[in-house]
Amino acid sequence: MKEKLPPRRSSCSISYALDYLGDKWTLLVLRDLLFQNKRRFGDFLASDEKIASNILTQRLRRLEAAGMVTRQPDPDNRRSVLYAPTRKAADLVPAMLELARWSGKYDPQTRMTPKLARRIAEDRDGLVAEIVGQLREKD
Amino acid sequence: MKEKLPPRRSSCSISYALDYLGDKWTLLVLRDLLFQNKRRFGDFLASDEKIASNILTQRLRRLEAAGMVTRQPDPDNRRSVLYAPTRKAADLVPAMLELARWSGKYDPQTRMTPKLARRIAEDRDGLVAEIVGQLREKD
DNA sequence: TACAATCACTTGCAGTTTGCAAGTAAAAGT
DNA sequence: ACTTTTACTTGCAAACTGCAAGTGATTGTA
Numbered sequence: 001m002k003e004k005l006p007p008r009r010s011s012c013s014i015s016y017a018l019d020y021l022g023d024k025w026t027l028l029v030l031r032d033l034l035f036q037n038k039r040r041f042g043d044f045l046a047s048d049e050k051i052a053s054n055i056l057t058q059r060l061r062r063l064e065a066a067g068m069v070t071r072q073p074d075p076d077n078r079r080s081v082l083y084a085p086t087r088k089a090a091d092l093v094p095a096m097l098e099l100a101r102w103s104g105k106y107d108p109q110t111r112m113t114p115k116l117a118r119r120i121a122e123d124r125d126g127l128v129a130e131i132v133g134q135l136r137e138k139d
Numbered sequence: 140m141k142e143k144l145p146p147r148r149s150s151c152s153i154s155y156a157l158d159y160l161g162d163k164w165t166l167l168v169l170r171d172l173l174f175q176n177k178r179r180f181g182d183f184l185a186s187d188e189k190i191a192s193n194i195l196t197q198r199l200r201r202l203e204a205a206g207m208v209t210r211q212p213d214p215d216n217r218r219s220v221l222y223a224p225t226r227k228a229a230d231l232v233p234a235m236l237e238l239a240r241w242s243g244k245y246d247p248q249t250r251m252t253p254k255l256a257r258r259i260a261e262d263r264d265g266l267v268a269e270i271v272g273q274l275r276e277k278d
Numbered sequence: 279t280a281c282a283a284t285c286a287c288t289t290g291c292a293g294t295t296t297g298c299a300a301g302t303a304a305a306a307g308t
Numbered sequence: 309a310c311t312t313t314t315a316c317t318t319g320c321a322a323a324c325t326g327c328a329a330g331t332g333a334t335t336g337t338a
Contacts, residue, residue, distance in 0.1 A: 010187035013242035013251055014170045024161040031153045041286050048149035052326050079285050079334040098234035103152035180315050191297050218305045218314050
């Protein structure tokens with residue numbers, strides 16, 4: 001089952017991003033890949049938001065088709081598949097940190113520490129380098 | 140018709156942002172408000188992506204309920220309504236610029252100039268101040 | 279060797295959301 | 309008076325989503 005890429009709605013950059021990321025689940029899968037280092041189907045299923053398995057399958061296929069995720073068999077377990085973020089996915093880290101900072105400011109129940117919020121504001125590039133450096137993303 | 144706020148899916152910051160912004164249209168309405176200075180229903184309808192009027196109504200109501208948009212009658216035209224972004228909406232500018240930068244890098248048909256991409260990377264805070272400064276947002 | 283558990287999905291189906299076309303009501307223009 | 313503009317609402321079909329259950333290929337266990 002091949003996932004086709006979404007139709008292009010306009011030539012706007014924000015619109016391009018939304019064509020790929022504009023739903024309730026895609027960015028959560030990327031969060032798990034980029035910030036939680038999750039790699040297996042079951043890992044994503046276990047996240048707090050409780051994504052349905054059929055939706056997860058579809059999102060992983062779409063991300064693969066979009067060049068943001070790679071898929072390879074687990075060398076240690078033949079029934080397991082390993083998903084990994086590509087550079088294209090890792091390049092979303094700055095945008096995701098800014099989204100998290102925004103939530104930290106407006107979510108009354110946020111768990112974001114003032115310390116992390118300050119780090120995002122004052123040393124975003126250093127933080128991005130730190131996070132991306134631990135990824136060893138595939139291309 | 141009151142729009143209710145979306146249910147909270149988890150305590151994650153990225154998830155909080157997606158609860159409000161995780162669809163194909165909301166961020167485009169905010170783009171029009173924040174970067175194109177559109178203020179009237181018909182302005183949003185006229186954007187390139189061709190949002191349907193019922194969806195636009197719903198999104199504006201939801202943004203209002205979320206405290207990101209204010210609604211007031213146009214003092215010069217009693218049948219017209221003026222929508223304006225609040226501070227909460229304006230604070231999304233950094234995240235949106237990062238999304239646009241990502242698209243500029245990966246969209247083969249991007250219209251983003253290397254000059255703007257460089258400005259976002261090297262003087263984001265100055266650019267944000269410039270954009271937000273022109274807004275005179277309501278709260 | 280049998281059997282249970284794990285893993286990555288797939289399937290069926292009901293409920294929700296979306297998109298298109300058309301319609302409405304009030305105010306403004308001619 | 310009548311046409312247009314503005315901001316919507318309505319009806320309905322199609323698409324998307326979520327839940328529960330099932331599948332088939334390993335892998336782990338007695």
